[in-house]
Amino acid sequence: xxxxxxxxxxxxxxxxxxxxxxxxxxxxxxxxxxxxxxxxxxxxxxxxxxxxxxxxxxxxxxxxxxxxxxxxxxxxxxxxxxxxxxxxxxxxxxxxxxxxxxxxxxxxxxxxxxxxxxxxxxxxxxxxxxxxxxxxxxxxxxxxxxxxxxxxxxxxxxxxxxxxxxxxxxxxxxxxxxxxxxxxxxxxxxxxxxxx
Amino acid sequence: xxxxxxxxxxxxxxxxxxxxxxxxxxxxxxxxxxxxxxxxxxxxxxxxxxxxxxxxxxxxxxxxxxxxxxxxxxxxxxxxxxxxxxxxxxxxxxxxxxxxxxxxxxxxxxxxxxxxxxxxxxxxxxxxxxxxxxxxxxxxxxxxxxxxxxxxxxxxxxxxxxxxxxxxxxxxxxxxxxxxxxxxxxxxxxxxxxxxxxxxxxxxxxxxxxxxxxxxxxxxxxxxxxxxxxxxxxxxxxxxxxxxxxxxxxxxxxxxxxxxxxxxxxxxxxxxxxxxxxxxxxxxxxxxxxxxxxxxxxxxxxxxxxxxxxxxxxxxxxxxxxxxxxxxxxxxxxxxxxxxxxxxxxxxxxxxxxxxxxxxxxxxxxxxxxxxxxxxxxxxxxxxxxxxxxxxxxxxxxxxxxxxxxxxxxxxxxxxxxxxxxxxxxxxxxxxxxxxxxxxxxxxxxxxxxxxxxxxxxxxxxxxxxxxxxxxxxxxxxxxxxxxxxxxxxxxxxxxxxxxxxxxxxxxxxxxxxxxxxxxxxxxxxxxxxxxxxxxxxxxxxxxxxxxxxxxxxxxxxxxxxxxxxxxxxxxxxxxxxxxxxxxxxxxxxxxxxxx
Numbered sequence: 001x002x003x004x005x006x007x008x009x010x011x012x013x014x015x016x017x018x019x020x021x022x023x024x025x026x027x028x029x030x031x032x033x034x035x036x037x038x039x040x041x042x043x044x045x046x047x048x049x050x051x052x053x054x055x056x057x058x059x060x061x062x063x064x065x066x067x068x069x070x071x072x073x074x075x076x077x078x079x080x081x082x083x084x085x086x087x088x089x090x091x092x093x094x095x096x097x098x099x100x101x102x103x104x105x106x107x108x109x110x111x112x113x114x115x116x117x118x119x120x121x122x123x124x125x126x127x128x129x130x131x132x133x134x135x136x137x138x139x140x141x142x143x144x145x146x147x148x149x150x151x152x153x154x155x156x157x158x159x160x161x162x163x164x165x166x167x168x169x170x171x172x173x174x175x176x177x178x179x180x181x182x183x184x185x186x187x188x189x190x191x192x193x194x195x196x
Numbered sequence: 197x198x199x200x201x202x203x204x205x206x207x208x209x210x211x212x213x214x215x216x217x218x219x220x221x222x223x224x225x226x227x228x229x230x231x232x233x234x235x236x237x238x239x240x241x242x243x244x245x246x247x248x249x250x251x252x253x254x255x256x257x258x259x260x261x262x263x264x265x266x267x268x269x270x271x272x273x274x275x276x277x278x279x280x281x282x283x284x285x286x287x288x289x290x291x292x293x294x295x296x297x298x299x300x301x302x303x304x305x306x307x308x309x310x311x312x313x314x315x316x317x318x319x320x321x322x323x324x325x326x327x328x329x330x331x332x333x334x335x336x337x338x339x340x341x342x343x344x345x346x347x348x349x350x351x352x353x354x355x356x357x358x359x360x361x362x363x364x365x366x367x368x369x370x371x372x373x374x375x376x377x378x379x380x381x382x383x384x385x386x387x388x389x390x391x392x393x394x395x396x397x398x399x400x401x402x403x404x405x406x407x408x409x410x411x412x413x414x415x416x417x418x419x420x421x422x423x424x425x426x427x428x429x430x431x432x433x434x435x436x437x438x439x440x441x442x443x444x445x446x447x448x449x450x451x452x453x454x455x456x457x458x459x460x461x462x463x464x465x466x467x468x469x470x471x472x473x474x475x476x477x478x479x480x481x482x483x484x485x486x487x488x489x490x491x492x493x494x495x496x497x498x499x500x501x502x503x504x505x506x507x508x509x510x511x512x513x514x515x516x517x518x519x520x521x522x523x524x525x526x527x528x529x530x531x532x533x534x535x536x537x538x539x540x541x542x543x544x545x546x547x548x549x550x551x552x553x554x555x556x557x558x559x560x561x562x563x564x565x566x567x568x569x570x571x572x573x574x575x576x577x578x579x580x581x582x583x584x585x586x587x588x589x590x591x592x593x594x595x596x597x598x599x600x601x602x603x604x605x606x607x608x609x610x611x612x613x614x615x616x617x618x619x620x621x622x623x624x625x626x627x628x629x630x631x632x633x634x635x636x637x638x639x640x641x642x643x644x645x646x647x648x649x650x651x652x653x654x655x656x657x658x659x660x661x662x663x664x665x666x667x668x669x670x671x672x673x674x675x676x677x678x679x680x681x682x683x684x685x686x687x688x689x690x691x692x693x694x695x696x697x698x699x700x701x702x703x704x705x706x707x708x709x710x711x712x713x714x715x716x717x718x719x720x721x722x723x724x725x726x727x728x729x730x731x732x733x734x735x736x737x738x739x740x741x742x743x744x745x746x747x748x749x750x751x752x753x754x755x756x757x758x759x760x761x762x763x764x765x766x767x768x769x770x771x772x773x774x775x776x777x778x779x780x781x782x783x784x785x786x787x788x789x790x791x792x
Contacts (some may be wrong), residue, residue, distance in 0.1 A: 027201055027363060037201060038329075040362040042305045048572065050539035064441040065329075065434075066364035068509025085534035098788065105537035109578045109756045110748050116532035125529055134740050145768055 006059025008067045009156070013078030013085040014103045015050050018149035023054040025153060030058045031163035040065040049105070053084060076156055078135075078148065081105050087123065095129040097155060097194075099148065101136035112148050131159065133192065138189050144179065147186035154190025155192045204359040207330035208269075208297060209234035210366065211337035216374035217241055217267050218292070219259035222623065224650040225271030226300035227360035231436055231484035232269055233653070236662050240374055243640035243663060248588075248621040248658050249274035253281045253296060257350075260294040261386055263377040264342050266678040269297040269674040272313045273586065279316070285350045286321040287396040288386050289403075292377050293344035295337060296322075297353045299360050303505030304480050306649075308567065308586060310503070313346045315563070317352050317456035321400045323407055324352040324456035325416060329758040330364040336453055338369075339416060340385060343454075345377075347407050352456070356478065358434045358505070384469035408457035416453030418555035419466055422446050426746045430463065430483055430494070432730065434506070439476045441508040442515065446473075454577025458486045467492040474499075474515070478506040524562050542765050543754040544771030548573075549691035551580040552775060554611065554748045560705050562597045562606075564597060566590040566614035566623075569719075573613075581613055587620025591616045593637040598719065602636065609705045613640045616672060617647040617655040624675065630710050631679040638704035638711040642691070643672055644719040652722065676712050692713040694778040719772055732772030733788040738764050747776040 027039040037057040045092045076097045105114035136150035138160030166169045175183040199735035223230040236243035246252030249270040259266035301307040317324035327333045339349040343581030427447040450466040473483040484496035500516040551573045573580035593763040594612035647653040656670040687700035753768040777785045
């Protein structure tokens, strides 16, 4: 928390990718670390493949729950085009964690719009701190595509230097028992990727 | 107790439980839905969905008259439906405390308008309380029940999306004993015949004066003096949090939690003590109008937007303009543009089959839509209907719409579309009139067995209630038959059977007068349904595929044109519903095999 009173984390992706579960675990870990925490999410269309975001602010005392353009210290994009959409929310000098996974929106599927090319290259030209984490790929390798979110959680905990909380216990508590082991593995892989 | 992270909705449920609330009812609607879902988990609170918001509020008001503390919850537009009982309950007052939660949606995250329901409080002549975070949701709802009983008034508990759906720390309190008030017959209070209502109106006006007196000293309204009295800010709800974030400890605040009746004396004291007065509120100039009526000049809506959701960035730009912090390096090249990503019907959604069949009959049909998942069918490529106004309006408005089309010589048949939950909510009266008046309308009930859009809440057609009890599922088709519509004008179809669904539509088009199609298949996201689809998928035979792109016209998120080939390549998404197989003219799509 050196210098500034608070940190803002924005998780963005596509409905169904598990951004909300990630935020829940992250928020609880931050509470356990002794921070004041506010987390904001918008429901309603979340399961319908729309663009979704969850926002977490933590620090000594937090007032407004939501993060405006230019205010995110860390932007975690679960999908490539969503990184582009939410990039204006990143503050100057902030970190962008990007999973280059592509999910085509319906206007692209039907040919009304095109999926952008050279996204990573373009973003790396404008973002000082860009970290590409192939979380979906790692999750597929683990045989559990849905554990993409835990790979990204591992990565961001490591990037923010938040190791002090019992993250693995939290992951185990929040994910379905059947998927616990693979999600713990996913978390570890993500943490390792971010440290490289 | 240890602090816990709760959303505003969860904290309202906790607070209502602590306050000894014994009966609660709601109709699901974002962002209010989770209040009842969470309250139902506490012991000794009888929680149920009403078939609409008016029914929910009337369940609660009946419980209040009977002596129980009762709560009704709904989204902002739901209060329009429940306005009738609310406005008269203002006259009658309460017995057990009665709290009506209105969850407004500034920014229209999932609503058809962004009405500011604070304006209902003066209209209904009921007290109003506004929390600004989760802990206030818990403590203020307790205060609201006390206030309701102390002043014999229903309390409008007004929340907004960012309060409902933001999580912040809450310290759970000790539950109060849910002591029931005695019930004594009192027709002079609760039987609102004209003679009674006239007397009650005078009493309400007196009550409001007493409430305003109390509002001046209520702990829900507080002044937070800052380092300076140069800038004073009057604010309430989530706007308080945004204002604190932007102006910090430098400014002084009049933070209002009891916002009807507004505390004139307190506002005067505060306004006189500061050099510059700002009124910072989301939505309508509700507080500002009062401040100006009291004779104080202030800065409000000329700087704070009337439309949309407020945030700290908007306030900063309005009040403290300075160059915005760019996230880019100097002289950065322009970025590619992200394609739009509108919400879509899920892969395997039964509504898609209905719209696919309807889309093939576009020349002879005009669609009229309603509020629910099937509302997403308006978007390309389905474009299944032309308009949608408010919940339950499709059947009834189609009566007039079809009349206007006929008058101008337009021969197209009007297909009015709504879901099972919407049918029970307010679709039934429209159906009754369509049948009774012989309207040339095909009323379509897209029955997916659940309230899907808000996350699977039980409907009157479900065999289980909110508390998990087995109940009588009300039969949609039996209700339709009960209108007296002849059976040959009623069809029940499986929407994933395109031919059968299309045949029923053709019959409806050919028939003059009212017709009903019940399109019946459960939501694909229901757990047992999802399980039945597990391990199923479709795949495209590239040898047979001629790239005609017919399969893309059903707008399924699982099927795509990638690198010149039509593919179903998401391992999770496709449910194998088989709709794309039915639209493919070349038999190029088949059920997946073990090869995958």
